[in-house]
Amino acid sequence: MIDGHIHIERGPYTLDWIDRFVERAVEMKLAEIRLLEHNYMFPEFAPMYDYVCSRNEFIRDWFHRKAGFKDLHEYLDLVEKARGRTYPITVKFGMEICYFRESEDFIRYYTQDLGLDFLLGSIHYVDVFAFDHNADLWQGIDVDAVFRRYFEDSVLLAESGLFDGIGHPDQIRMFGHRASFPLNDLYESLAKALSKNKMYADQNSGAHRRSPDTADLGMDKELILALKNNGVPVITSSDAHCPEDVGYKIAEMGTC
Template sequence: MLTDYHNHLERGTLALDYLKQFTDAASINGIQHFGISEHAYHFYQTSDILRNKWVDERRFYDMADYVRLFEEAWRNEIDVKMSIEMDYTPGRHAELGHFIRSYDFDYVIGSIHWIGDFGIDLAEYRKEWDKRDVKEVYRKYFDQVVTLAQSNLFDIIGHIDLVKIFNYVPEEESFLLEQYERATTALAQSKTCVEISTAGLRKPTQTLYPDKRLLQMCFDKKIPIVLSSDAHVPEHVGADFDQALELAKEVGYKEVMTFSKGERKAAPLG
């Protein structure tokens, strides 16, 4: 079984023809469980959750159109899961929960892209890294991983160590492992799965998410996994899954989690 649960239509349109380019790519690549998880900040209905200038300029979708797209796909017997990728926003658990419960998602991804007003993975903010203490950024980032897990709002945490995207990594390994340890302890006590994402191979880090040491802790604490490409164009669907599978099996995983209308089920990996 192969999954690809983290994918975006934002570079195209909310149209069946464009969606079908993604699902066709999934079929060609042997992916049996495929989902679209558009960024929630694009939707007017999330304006009470995350607000800043960068986000507000990119809020242009309506959830009614998104839902209609999937309903049209299902009427046409296109096998695609309906999901959303939400920016985990501390202090907005009630609003996050209300939004999630308002739609019949197959699963929900929670990701961390912001530390306060600092967009950690955005090119526009890259110079900010040189002005900040890397250990402090990591501490605050993993603080959010912990509270994301404790919220138990999400089925999957997206690219759990996205914070390494621009290769700013604390030199002190013991500090890094401490962050991994507290993150995985919290995740193990939640319903949240971890994705192995190949997107990092297409970013400056040129590594998979998560780091092998972090994934090993996930396995040791029995945290389930899914596979994802975080494709923003059809050509990236299922990209480099050979490397994701190799990493998963190296640390001991034999199963992958699948989702349908919020129900989860384990299936043999690969």
């Protein structure tokens, strides 16, 4: 089993911190873990968020509290140190990058020489709507319009050629909202774009951990079917942000 989406941001950039994630993965009988950081943790990526911060007070306040507090060079140095170690499981290092359709050239420029094992592209904003931050933010939102734009942007993410995988591709359902129309055509478009660009999809348990009363465990079965019919690899992920959550419900999710 793989846990392909694990954040290390809550600890120091030390090998001892990495060892804690590896130890937990061994306990959970995982064969591989993929450790990463959010791109917004690094000041180099801050300009990508100028638009959403300038037009949404909630996002602006959140960004100034959470973003820009890590050193990219220290992270890359840690990756190189870890690569010099022998672990009982496979350990890979990457970055999760917020996709904005206007920022493709920026992302390409700042990621082309990082030397990481993988880049995971994710949708966290629909225009200036932070859909997965707080359930109360959905009040007054046009659900159908948000769902359509979310998957249209997901297709653009896949078509950009910037990423190895797409993170939690239906996290838009986290707080229990559902579109009033069938999503099969959008699922199919996304699956075809991922297949064409040789990307994988992230079967992620993080939304369920964060919001168990409203979020399903893993992706919509119709989306999984579209991915499999188009030959898109699906890997399991916990979206853990601490060692204790590594492998969260991956065994159960793998069969759903």
